[in-house]
Amino acid sequence: MSMKLNTRQVDGVTILDLSGRITLGEGSVQLRDAIRDLLGKGQKKILLNLADVNYIDSSGIGELVSAYTTVRNQGGELKLLNLTKKVHDLLQITKLYTVFDIKDDEASAIASYARV
Amino acid sequence: MSRQHGEEEHLTGSKASRITYTLESSLDSVNRVEQTAEQMAKKAGMEEDEVFRVAMAVREAAVNAVLHGNSYDPEKRITASFENTGDSLVIRIADQGKGLDPATLPDPLAPENLLRGSGRGIFLIRSFMDEVHFKQLHPGTELTLIKHLGTAQTGS
Numbered sequence: 354m355s356m357k358l359n360t361r362q363v364d365g366v367t368i369l370d371l372s373g374r375i376t377l378g379e380g381s382v383q384l385r386d387a388i389r390d391l392l393g394k395g396q397k398k399i400l401l402n403l404a405d406v407n408y409i410d411s412s413g414i415g416e417l418v419s420a421y422t423t424v425r426n427q428g429g430e431l432k433l434l435n436l437t438k439k440v441h442d443l444l445q446i447t448k449l450y451t452v453f454d455i456k457d458d459e460a461s462a463i464a465s466y467a468r469v
Numbered sequence: 470m471s472r473q474h475g476e477e478e479h480l481t482g483s484k485a486s487r488i489t490y491t492l493e494s495s496l497d498s499v500n501r502v503e504q505t506a507e508q509m510a511k512k513a514g515m516e517e518d519e520v521f522r523v524a525m526a527v528r529e530a531a532v533n534a535v536l537h538g539n540s541y542d543p544e545k546r547i548t549a550s551f552e553n554t555g556d557s558l559v560i561r562i563a564d565q566g567k568g569l570d571p572a573t574l575p576d577p578l579a580p581e582n583l584l585r586g587s588g589r590g591i592f593l594i595r596s597f598m599d600e601v602h603f604k605q606l607h608p609g610t611e612l613t614l615i616k617h618l619g620t621a622q623t624g625s
Contacts, residue, residue: 378499410525411532411587411593415585415586415587415589416586418586421584439521443593447577447578447589448578
């Protein structure tokens with residue numbers, strides 16, 4: 354039921370492959386901790402791969418927003434990759450679809466990060 | 470309007486039954502309420518997208534009751550009732566908290582609120598259900614969520 358999270362590094366970008374549910378008490382806290390760890394290690398180019406996230410509630414949406422603002426406030430970039438239809442629809446009705454930088458191809462997503 | 474679904478669904482229509490749970494203020498209760506709503510919506514013949522929306526709205530209402538209403542207080546309970554009236558699903562979620570005035574909730578779509586980390590629950594409930602009613606219980610709040618079964622079907 355709960356969320357799984359794997360971390361990969363590709364060309365200086367940290368990809369978090371998330372799967373399962375991002376909800377109150379399940380994925381939300383894991384995601385927050387993961388983002389904090391990455392920022393603590395100076396990894397500020399973060400790509401959240403949501404291809405296998407089949408469920409997200411308002412708490413999970415809030416966590417995505419918090420992750421986005423936290424990373425941005427530290428001079429980094431957080432982008433979203435491969436939204437499922439449910440997550441896509443939720444971001445659209447909450448008007449967050451235009452707030453996030455949303456990609457549907459991993460290679461071009463990685464290329465879109467600013468080079469140091 | 471004539472009945473679209475044959476099968477045995479007419480039984481629930483003529484003999485509307487209500488299931489009521491009294492639950493502690495925990496995330497387990499939230500999950501249980503969500504699952505009950507999901508099963509109920511499926512049984513009513515809703516399509517997958519609508520099942521998801523109803524279950525999510527009910528989950529959000531239960532989260533509000535447990536988290537914002539009862540503040541996880543072990544002394545307080547939430548009650549959840551589920552009823553298929555034949556033409557609607559009616560779900561009531563009540564808490565024993567301080568009460569909620571929906572008029573005071575900030576609009577999560579306002580530009581200044583878009584980047585807030587919370588405050589979207591009631592908005593999503595309203596987006597996904599056909600009717601949402603708030604009732605003050607003194608103490609507590611009861612939300613009634615209604616989904617009309619007619620509009621849940623893609624009319625052809």
